[in-house]
Amino acid sequence: MAALGITIALLVWVATLLLISILKQIYSSWKLPPGPFPLPIIGNLLQLDLKNIPKSLTRLAEQYGPVFTVYLGSRRVVVMHGYKAVREVLLQHKNEFSGRGDIPVFHAHKDRGVIFNNGPTWKDIRRFSLSTLRDYGMGKQGNEQRIQREAHFLLEELGKTQGQPFDPTFLIGAAPCNVICDILFRKHFSYNDKTCQRLMYMFNENFYLLSTPWIQLYNNFSHYLRYLPGSHRRIMKNVSEIKQFALEQAKEHHMSLDPNCPRDFTDCLLTEMEKEKQSAEPMYTLDDVAVTLADLFFAGTETTSTTLRYGLLILMKYPEIEEKLHEEIDKVIGPSRIPAVKDRLEMPYMDAVVHEIQRFINLVPSNLPHEATRDTMFRGYVIPKGTVVIPTLDSLLYDEQEFPDPEKFKPEHFLNKDGKFKYSDYFKAFSAGKRVCVGEGLARMELFLFLSAILQHFNLKSLVDPKDIDLNPITIGFGSIPPHYKLCVTPRS
Numbered sequence: 001m002a003a004l005g006i007t008i009a010l011l012v013w014v015a016t017l018l019l020i021s022i023l024k025q026i027y028s029s030w031k032l033p034p035g036p037f038p039l040p041i042i043g044n045l046l047q048l049d050l051k052n053i054p055k056s057l058t059r060l061a062e063q064y065g066p067v068f069t070v071y072l073g074s075r076r077v078v079v080m081h082g083y084k085a086v087r088e089v090l091l092q093h094k095n096e097f098s099g100r101g102d103i104p105v106f107h108a109h110k111d112r113g114v115i116f117n118n119g120p121t122w123k124d125i126r127r128f129s130l131s132t133l134r135d136y137g138m139g140k141q142g143n144e145q146r147i148q149r150e151a152h153f154l155l156e157e158l159g160k161t162q163g164q165p166f167d168p169t170f171l172i173g174a175a176p177c178n179v180i181c182d183i184l185f186r187k188h189f190s191y192n193d194k195t196c197q198r199l200m201y202m203f204n205e206n207f208y209l210l211s212t213p214w215i216q217l218y219n220n221f222s223h224y225l226r227y228l229p230g231s232h233r234r235i236m237k238n239v240s241e242i243k244q245f246a247l248e249q250a251k252e253h254h255m256s257l258d259p260n261c262p263r264d265f266t267d268c269l270l271t272e273m274e275k276e277k278q279s280a281e282p283m284y285t286l287d288d289v290a291v292t293l294a295d296l297f298f299a300g301t302e303t304t305s306t307t308l309r310y311g312l313l314i315l316m317k318y319p320e321i322e323e324k325l326h327e328e329i330d331k332v333i334g335p336s337r338i339p340a341v342k343d344r345l346e347m348p349y350m351d352a353v354v355h356e357i358q359r360f361i362n363l364v365p366s367n368l369p370h371e372a373t374r375d376t377m378f379r380g381y382v383i384p385k386g387t388v389v390i391p392t393l394d395s396l397l398y399d400e401q402e403f404p405d406p407e408k409f410k411p412e413h414f415l416n417k418d419g420k421f422k423y424s425d426y427f428k429a430f431s432a433g434k435r436v437c438v439g440e441g442l443a444r445m446e447l448f449l450f451l452s453a454i455l456q457h458f459n460l461k462s463l464v465d466p467k468d469i470d471l472n473p474i475t476i477g478f479g480s481i482p483p484h485y486k487l488c489v490t491p492r493s
């Protein structure tokens with residue numbers, strides 16, 4: 001009798017807890033944007049194509065409108081789709097949605113550094129990084145000279161291929177890698193340096209794996225999947241090895257640090273760390289310094305490198321566009337002087353091509369996840385603190401009104417009828433607002449200068465008929481990953 005009583009009491013207790021949890025769920029969803037009904041545990045997984053989540057989100061936006069809710073597993077996510085909603089979230093509600101959504105595969109960097117930091121130190125580390133990058137970007141030894149110097153090395157390496165086919169991944173990638181290395185560590189790698197090759201290999205592998213279906217699944221079900229074998233372990237291993245490299249650089253710098261005469265970004269961070277030691281709540285340990293360096297190193301290399309590599313593939317498919325670029329370069333720069341930033345003003349076609357490459361390749365289609373920092377009223381909905389918010393970038397870059405035939409590569413998307421460069425506020429490849437890309441200025445300069453320098457000296461030659469070049473990404477997730485290919489370059493003179 002007593003056992004029956006206890007069993008009934010337990011059942012009532014469990015039922016009450018369940019009811020409370022359901023009521024809580026209903027209450028917190030009451031004022032959320034609309035969306036498909038989620039199933040327990042898997043959420044809206046059945047409505048999403050893991051091979052192309054950005055496309056699934058576009059499909060859901062057609063059904064539920066520009067602001068909708070989906071559940072990735074048990075994670076509540078509010079998606080913003082289209083110019084107005086994305087702009088509103090990033091620029092009008094910039095503080096409320098400036099948190100960083102959790103990315104489990106990067107837990108080693110969680111709440112440290114810049115990119116994956118959703119903690120109290122993010123604002124200060126970001127501000128410090130931005131102002132230090134700005135200081136190193138300006139003046140005589142600034143980014144323009146840095147990139148021009150690197151362009152010479154790049155051209156030399158390209159010349160060494162002697163018209164033979166080569167894979168551009170690491171040859172082209174070494175240029176942006178060296179630029180950010182110079183800023184961070186005052187270090188220059190030769191193009192066949194083993195450490196440099198290994199680092200670039202890991203950046204490249206991580207960017208690829210992050211965009212595969214398994215990692216989309218892992219990032220939303222990491223509680224269940226973390227003990228299984230799989231490529232998430234490979235990413236974490238790479239993340240740890242990259243951080244270890246940054247830590248060694250930081251330690252080496254620390255030994256010869258002269259706070260009055262910083263040599264590079266690392267010295268500036270270390271000087272800040274030393275100053276902070278006296279304060280009650282120091283922001284930096286050597287480990288935090290390493291995470292910040294690793295963030296900038298990875299983000300500063302792989303994004304620009306992939307854009308350049310994808311860009312060259314596109315130009316091989318459209319030789320008539322390459323030809324027009326050669327003509328503009330010959331007219332404005334000539335054959336011998338290294339391209340300079342000031343040339344951009346007189347090179348609207350190149351400017352338009354670079355923008356169109358970034359628009360077309362749609363490098364980070366769903367942006368990085370943001371997070372609501374407090375309960376926020378948005379268009380009559382209430383988005384609770386802690387909700388992941390995705391201000392999609394592809395919805396702007398592929399807007400049919402702003403960029404007619406968005407699926408086609410057309411530099412005219414950024415040219416007016418007089419052939420002048422046409423600005424578009426829909427061009428948000430670097431996002432906007434409080435979390436806007438820290439390296440936007442540097443990346444833009446690199447893309448313009450490196451591409452101009454390559455085309456000033458070389459013709460691109462595809463190994464297959466240009467018509468047969470497939471520009472579709474091999475996988476889409478975190479990023480859009482270009483197909484592997486080889487090309488030849490032949491000197492123009």
Ligand code: HEM
Binds near residue numbers: 434
């Ligand atoms: C073509 C090149 C690049 C593209 C398309 C790109 C794009 C982006 C995007 C979309 C974000 C997310 C913004 C958001 O959360 O709203 C981002 C963040 C970031 N990017 Fe870039 N990026 C590029 C190059 C660079 C470079 C060269 C650096 C380093 C100097 C860099 C450093 C960062 C950092 C540190 C963040 C995190 C900012 C934060 O969370 O506060 N990026 N980038």
